Amino acid sequence: xxxxxxxxxxxxxxxxxxxxxxxxxxxxxxxxxxxxxxxxxxxxxxxxxxxxxxxxxxxxxxxxxxxxxxxxxxxxxxxxxxxxxxxxxxxxxxxxxxxxxxxxxxxxxxxxxxxxxxxxxxxxxxxxxxxxxxxxxxxxxxxxxxxxxxxxxxxxxxxxxxxxxxxxxxxxxxxxxxxxxxxxxxxxxxxxxxxxxxxxxxxxxxxxxxxxxxxxxxxxxxxxxxxxxxxxxxxxxxxxxxxxxxxxxxxxxxxxxxxxxxxxxxxxxxxxxxxxxxxxxxxxxxxxxxxxxxxxxxxxxxxxxxxxxxxxxxxxxxxxxxxxxxxxxxxxxx
Amino acid sequence: xxxxxxxxxxxxxxxxxxxxxxxxxxxxxxxxxxxxxxxxxxxxxxxxxxxxxxxxxxxxxxxxxxxxxxxxxxxxxxxxxxxxxxxxxxxxxxxxxxxxxxxxxxxxxxxxxxxxxxxxxxxxxxxxxxxxxxxxxxxxxxxxxxxxxxxxxxxxxxxxxxxxxxxxxxxxxxxxxxxxxxxxxxxxxxxxxxxxxxxxxxxxxxxxxxxxxxxxxxxxxxxxxxxxxxxxxxxxxxxxxxxxxxxxxxxxxxxxxxxxxxxxxxxxxxxxxxxxxxxxxxxxxxxxxxxxxxxxxxxxxxxxxxxxxxxxxxxxxxxxxxxxxxxxxxxxxxxxxxxxxxxxxxxxxxxxxxxxxxxxxxxxxxxxxxxxxxxxxxxxxxxxxxxxxxxxxxxxxxxxxxxxxxxxxxxxxxxxxxxxxxxxxxxxxxxxxxxxxxxxxxxxx
Numbered sequence: 001x002x003x004x005x006x007x008x009x010x011x012x013x014x015x016x017x018x019x020x021x022x023x024x025x026x027x028x029x030x031x032x033x034x035x036x037x038x039x040x041x042x043x044x045x046x047x048x049x050x051x052x053x054x055x056x057x058x059x060x061x062x063x064x065x066x067x068x069x070x071x072x073x074x075x076x077x078x079x080x081x082x083x084x085x086x087x088x089x090x091x092x093x094x095x096x097x098x099x100x101x102x103x104x105x106x107x108x109x110x111x112x113x114x115x116x117x118x119x120x121x122x123x124x125x126x127x128x129x130x131x132x133x134x135x136x137x138x139x140x141x142x143x144x145x146x147x148x149x150x151x152x153x154x155x156x157x158x159x160x161x162x163x164x165x166x167x168x169x170x171x172x173x174x175x176x177x178x179x180x181x182x183x184x185x186x187x188x189x190x191x192x193x194x195x196x197x198x199x200x201x202x203x204x205x206x207x208x209x210x211x212x213x214x215x216x217x218x219x220x221x222x223x224x225x226x227x228x229x230x231x232x233x234x235x236x237x238x239x240x241x242x243x244x245x246x247x248x249x250x251x252x253x254x255x256x257x258x259x260x261x262x263x264x265x266x267x268x269x270x271x272x273x274x275x276x277x278x279x280x281x282x283x284x285x286x287x288x289x290x291x292x293x294x295x296x297x298x299x300x301x302x303x304x305x306x307x308x309x310x311x312x313x314x315x316x317x318x319x320x321x322x323x324x325x326x327x328x329x330x331x332x333x334x
Numbered sequence: 335x336x337x338x339x340x341x342x343x344x345x346x347x348x349x350x351x352x353x354x355x356x357x358x359x360x361x362x363x364x365x366x367x368x369x370x371x372x373x374x375x376x377x378x379x380x381x382x383x384x385x386x387x388x389x390x391x392x393x394x395x396x397x398x399x400x401x402x403x404x405x406x407x408x409x410x411x412x413x414x415x416x417x418x419x420x421x422x423x424x425x426x427x428x429x430x431x432x433x434x435x436x437x438x439x440x441x442x443x444x445x446x447x448x449x450x451x452x453x454x455x456x457x458x459x460x461x462x463x464x465x466x467x468x469x470x471x472x473x474x475x476x477x478x479x480x481x482x483x484x485x486x487x488x489x490x491x492x493x494x495x496x497x498x499x500x501x502x503x504x505x506x507x508x509x510x511x512x513x514x515x516x517x518x519x520x521x522x523x524x525x526x527x528x529x530x531x532x533x534x535x536x537x538x539x540x541x542x543x544x545x546x547x548x549x550x551x552x553x554x555x556x557x558x559x560x561x562x563x564x565x566x567x568x569x570x571x572x573x574x575x576x577x578x579x580x581x582x583x584x585x586x587x588x589x590x591x592x593x594x595x596x597x598x599x600x601x602x603x604x605x606x607x608x609x610x611x612x613x614x615x616x617x618x619x620x621x622x623x624x625x626x627x628x629x630x631x632x633x634x635x636x637x638x639x640x641x642x643x644x645x646x647x648x649x650x651x652x653x654x655x656x657x658x659x660x661x662x663x664x665x666x667x668x669x670x671x672x673x674x675x676x677x678x679x680x681x682x683x684x685x686x687x688x689x690x691x692x693x694x695x696x697x698x699x700x701x702x703x704x705x706x707x708x709x710x711x712x713x714x715x716x717x718x719x720x721x722x723x724x725x726x727x728x729x730x731x732x733x734x735x736x737x738x739x740x741x742x743x744x745x746x747x748x749x750x751x752x753x754x755x756x757x758x759x760x761x762x763x764x765x766x767x768x769x770x771x772x773x774x775x776x777x778x779x
Contacts, residue, residue, distance in 0.1 A: 004659070004660065004661055004662055004672070004673065004674070004676075005660050005661040005672065005692075005695065006423075006661075006672040006673075006674045007661075007672055007697065008672070008759070008760055008763065009665075009667075009668060009669045009670055009671070009672075009744075009746050009759070010667065010668045010669070010746030010749050010750050010759065011661060011663055011667045011668070011670065011672065011690060011695050012346060012503070012667040012668070012690070012694060012695060012750065013697075013698070013749075013750055013752075013755070014344060014346065014750045014751050016708070016751065016752075016753040017698070017753050017754075017755070018701060018704055018753045018754055020753070021704075021706065021753055072701065072702075075701070077704075115702065116702050116704060117702040117703045117704050117705055117754075118702070221711070270704050270705050270706040270707065271704060271705045274707075275705060275707040275710045275718065275720065276707070276710055276718070319721075323718070323737075324710055324713075324716050324717075324718065325341070325716050326589065326715065326716040326717070326738060326741065327341055327576065327580075327586060327589075327714065327715040327716045327741065328576065328586045328587050328588045328589045328591065328715075328741070329586070329588045329589065330588070330589050
C-alpha cells in the first residue's frame, strides 16, 4: 500500500511566495529603473548593478560565513534593497559609496537584527541616510551625467527642485521668482520626467505606474501611500494658503523629491510598516507630517527618508496597541 | 454591489469539476461499518448485539445525552460485531459492523418518489421527529439538528438561513441536491421555519452556481414566497455560519456567541434535505450525497451513499487510487480531514472524498515571516494570525486569550495566503484548544 500524506487542513495553498512578491516589487520598479537609465545612461546602469550585486553579496557572505545559516538570497529581498538603494542615490555616486551603502543596509540594518522579517528600519533607507550623513558632498552632487540616450547633452548640474526653492528662499526670493528663474520647474516635466535629484526621482509617472502594478497584483494596499500623499497635500496646502510667496503649493510638494518614491516603495516595506489598516493610516499620517516639517523647518531640503525611518521606529508599538477591527461585539458570558 | 461577508476571506480556485455529474446510487457493499460517534457530543449507545438481524432504517444506536444523536442502520442484514473500529484518523471508535443481506427497509419509511408537500406535524412533533431520525448538521460540524432548532429559553430566532454557499473548492454535493432536489430542500426549510416559528427564510448561494440560483428563484417565486434566494459573491469562507449570517442579513454574531444570539439559525442544504426526508417520509438519516473527485481521477462522481460504506470500496468503484495520489481528504481542501486509514467508513456528514496529487497539496518549507499582513487581511474574524502563531509557539496562553484566539473559526485562510508558507493554523488550532480548555476550567461566577 502506497503511503499517503496526512496533515491538518488547509490542504492547498494560494501559491504566493516571498520570492514572487519580491519579483513583483522589482517589476514595479522597472519603469523607474528604465527612466533612470534613459536619463543617466551608464551611470544609472552602474548604480543599479553595483547596488544589487553588493546587497545580495553582503547577505550571502554574512549568512554563509558569519551566521553559518541557510542562505536565502534567492528570496530576492536583498535585490529589492539593492535597487531601492541605487534609486535613492545621486546618479554620480561612485561605486565604493554604493558598496558602503549596501554593507550598512544589509549588514547593519537587516542582518544584525536577524535578517528578513526582523529588522526595525528599512534597510535601503538606513543605507541612504548613513551615506547622506557620512558623505554629504557626494550625496548632494546633483550633476546629471551624460547619457547615450540623450546625445549631444553633456553633463549638467541639475539641482533638485526642493533644493532650488530652499536656496532661493534663503536668498530672499519669493516662490514665484524662483519658479520663473528655473523654466524647467513645470508640473508637466516633474510628472513625466525631469533630470535631477536621486536616480529614482526623475519621473513621477514611472513611480505611479509601479504603484498601480503593485495594487493590481495585490502586493501592497493603498492605505500607506495614499495617507502620506494626502497628509503632505493638506499640510503644505495650509502653509501655501497662509503665505504663497514663501511656501510652494501641494502639487509641487507631492511631485518633487522622494514623496512618491518613498511612499510607494519605502514606506510600504512589509517588515517595517504596520500590519493592520488603522496602524497603516496613523503611520502614513506621521510620515506625511514629519516630511513637511523637515522640508520647511529642518536643515535638509528633503525629509522623506528621515520621516519614514522615524515612523519605522514606532511600528512595533502600533502593531501592539492598534488592533484590527474584530468580527462581532464582545459580550460577557458570565 | 453583490453581497458577501464583510471581513477577510480568500479566493481559492473553484475546481468544481464534478458539478455536472448527476447523483448516482452507490451499490451496497458486503459489509458496513456504522460509527456510534457521527455527531458532535456524546457517542450513541449501541442497541444491538452480535447476531441480531437489522433492517434498513432501524435504530441501532440511541442518543446518549442532550447533545447527541440517534444512529440508524443503513442496510439490512446481521450484526457481525459491535466493537471499536479505526476511524479515518486511525483512532478506535465504537462501531456496529453489519453483514449486508438484501435491502429490506423498515415499513414505516415512505419509499415512494412522490414529494409530500403538506406539513402536518406540529412544531414540537417536527423537532421530536428530527431527533428520532438522527438528523445532524451536514455542513461539517455534525451538530445535532434538533438541538439547533430548540433555542435556549429567552432567545428567539427571527430568520432561518439555508446554507447553499458550498464555498469549499471541489465539493458539489449540495449543488447537485439544489439542482436535483430543489423542492425537497425548500420543503425542508419550510418545515424548520415552522418548527422555529419564523416567517422569513433565506437560502444563500454563491454566484459560481448560477443554475442552482435560477432553479431556486423559479421555485421560490412560484411556491415558496417566504424564502428569499440570496446570490452571494464567491469568496471563501462564505459558508462559515458567522460569515453567511453577515453576508445575508448584515448582522454580526457576537464574539463567542452563537447564531441564535443574532436571531438566526443556519442549516445546510444537505441538512434541509435530510429534515424533509425525516419529517415527510419518516426516513432516518442513513444516506447522503457524497462527491468523489480529483483531477487525477478519470471520472468525477456524486454518489448517493449509505452511511458506513468503507472508503476503500468507494475508491475501488471509481477505478482505484491513481498512482500519483498523495493525499486523500474527507471534505474540502480548506477544512477537510486527511484520511490516514482507507478502511475507515463514511459517516453522516462525509461530504466528499478528494484525491490530491503531491504537486497540489505539498507543503513547502517554512521561511521567515516577512510581516506582509496578508494573514491579517485574510482573516474573516479580524484576528492577527501572525501574532497568534508566535504567541502559540511561545506558549503565552494569557496573551492568546487577550488576542481572541477563541474566535478563530479554523477556516485556514491565513495559512492559505501566507507567502512564507508558515503553518499558522497548525499552531493556532492547538493553542485555541488549550486556551478554551483553560477558560472552561475557570470557576463560573
